[in-house]
Each structure stands twice: as structure tokens, then as C-alpha cells.
Amino acid sequence: MRNLIQFILRYKDFFLFLTLQVLALYLLFSANVYHGTVAHTVARDYVAGMQQTRSSMREYFQLRQDNQELARQNQILLNRQRNSYRRVDNEYMIVDDTLMLIQYRYVPAQVINSSITKQKNYLTLNRGKLDGINPNMGVVTEQGVVGIVRNASRHFATVIPIINVSFELSVQTKRGNHFGLVRWDGKDPGYAFVEDMAKHADVQVGDSIVTRGASAIFPPGLLIGTVDEVEDIPGSNFHQIRMKLAQPYRNMNHVYVIQNALRQEQLDLEQTP
């Protein structure tokens, strides 16, 4: 026993290293479990608070671009206003009545932290459960799709963007409605790949890739990117498609989270055996 204690004392540094290293690797490889623990949530809240301060300072540097973007959106909205239109006939009239049901609602949010340099990039938004944000909601900007909400605390939410190697989304081409799957290869944050699109599908460089609306996360038809390169490997049944992402991830500030009011109903139905 004494020898054992002496042995441990002699190599105490190495044993300490081993213990801490195992702990670190355990945390790393079971990260999804530990993201929910109290200690982690509390610590994360402090960090998120600091990051929010930083992002509120950084906002001043982007005021010009933000203003231009807002003016552009205002223009689009003003153009859509009813009194901007003139009736072309007197026979029919469109009435917005209870026959129309709102399915998708857009909640504005701000990106307070983001990364583009890692394999598993994440965004943090300044909206959480109290604002009606829940996991598996879509996140978009006016330019295109950003990602999917992974986790939500009371005041914050984390998002898996397209540029995360574990991101997957079912998509289609706008022109031919051919289905595919978007993935990222972990290298260039400006580009992603569309996989599993059959070779007979007619895909050209410049085609738009849009959402399918298959998993009740995004409404169908939202832009994700444009085809940049189509490569056909002999012996494979699928196109190899490189896609330029519509939403640049650098300097992203304002995003919208999409609430799908009918999501639960769709999922319930789909799960019925």
C-alpha cells in the first residue's frame, strides 16, 4: 500500500494530466449531453452576456450597411402596399379573410456571436424561449437560408448554420424540382455541396437551389445558393454539385427565425404508424 502511494505521489503530475485529459476528452465527445447541464448553462449565460456587449459595440461600425439594407427592405415593403396598386378590373376582388391561415411567422433576431473558422460552427442569437424560439426552427435573412436552431435557453438560442459539418437539409433545384441534400465539407465558408442528386437530373451552373419544405422547418422555395460547379464522376450515380451560398457568413447581423405553426401537426401525422 505504501509503495502504491509512493508510486502515485512520484508520478502525481502525470496522473493529474491523465485525469484532466480524460475529463476534457469526455466533455468534448459527449458535448451534446453536457450542453444542457446547469453549470454549463450558467457559465454560458455569463459569456453570452459579454458577447452581447461586444456585439452591441460592433453594431456601430455596421450602421451604414444596416441602414442601406433597411432602406432596401422598406422599398420592397412599400412597393407591396395595397395603395401602391391600382385595380385593373372591377369584377373580382381579393379579400383577406379567415380562409387564409398564417403558417409561418418571422421573428427578428440579432446574431451576437458567430464563428466561421471551425468545423462545427455555431451562431448565438439574442432571442430565446421567452421570445417563442424553440429548437428546429429555421433561420434566414433576406438573402437566403442561414441555418436551424439547435438549442434555446430563456434569452438566447444557438443555431447550426449551413457551414457546420453536421448540418443537413433536404433541398431542390428551383428549375427542375430535383431533390438533393445540402452538406458542408468544412473548408470554404462560402460554398457548400449538394449531394444525392441523381445524374439524370438536369442541373446547370447558375441554377438556384431552394428549400423543399420537407421537414416542416422552412417554407418551400427559400433561396439557399446557386450552383457553382457541376462535376460528374464516372461510376457514380449522382452529380457532385458545388454551390455558392446565398448568405455570406461574415458580418451577418440581423436574421429572422421562422416559426411554423403547423409543424407539430405535420410531425404528429407523419409519426402515426
Add this chain to the structure above:
Amino acid sequence: MAVVVQNILRLLVLILFQGLILNSIGLWNGQVQPMLYVLGILMLPIEAPVWVVLIACFFTGASVDLFLDTLGMHTSACLVLGILRARILALFAPRDGYEIGIRPRIDALGLQWFVSYAGILILVHHLWLFFLEVFRFSSFFHTFARAFGSAIFTLMLCVLVQYLFFFKRRL
């Protein structure tokens, strides 16, 4: 006691600097990224016992992980750095050993000593970190180039910070 407080403060400042500012800096689409916070561990006193260094490494890595949301990754790389530090220090020791109370800084031990000491440790730390992040060897050279480039970037920043803030003027 003053030394302890001084070192903890230095680590805290470097962690905050890393978490709030440096993480948004990256060259070539963020493929190359500096990790200046390792300087805090490199500058711990030479005679600090290894277990103290390891504990400091653990908490430093864990704090950086909180900022980056990479639970455990930087912690693991920091621990590797911490256990190797003593060996590397012994490897580059002057013939009569280090003077008591001397600090691992450029103004005390010279630029060449610091670059070889910090360079090796930073390279190991970055290789561990980047390969742990990717966790496959399929794009080996891509990952290696990223780690190597980032290590050079980090080393340059470390030397720069030493010249800017930790230089005792000798008349």
C-alpha cells in the same frame, strides 16, 4: 502571493482578449487563426510545479472553450501544452540551470531562447487542437497547413506582445 495574483490576472486578460477580440480575426477565410492565450501559460514562472501548471491549463482551456462553444477541445490541447512545458524548459536550460526567479521572457533569456521554447510548444498545441477538431486524417495536409500557419501567427503575436508589454528597459 503577488506573483500568483499577477499570473492569474495575466491569464484572465489574455482569455478575455482571445474570447472577445482575437476569435473574430482569421486570415484566409479564417483558416489561419491566432491563439494568443497560450502566452499566459508559457509565461507562468519557470519554477512553478507541474501540477499547478496543469490546473492553470485546465481552467484556461475551459474558459476559452466557453467562449468558442467547443467544450473540452482547448482544454485538452492546453493540458498537452502544460505537461510538455517542463520537458521543453529542461531541454533549453542554460548549462548551469535557470537563475532563481528568472522569468521565461525575451528580456531575461533572449529572443532565440524564447522562439525555440514557445515555437515548439505552440506548434504541438496547435497540431493537437486542429487535429482534435477535424478528428480525421483524410485531409491531413490541409489540417497540417492550417495548424502550422496558425502556430506561426500565434508565435509572432507572442513575440510582439512581449516586446510591447513585458520589456524591462535596461539603461
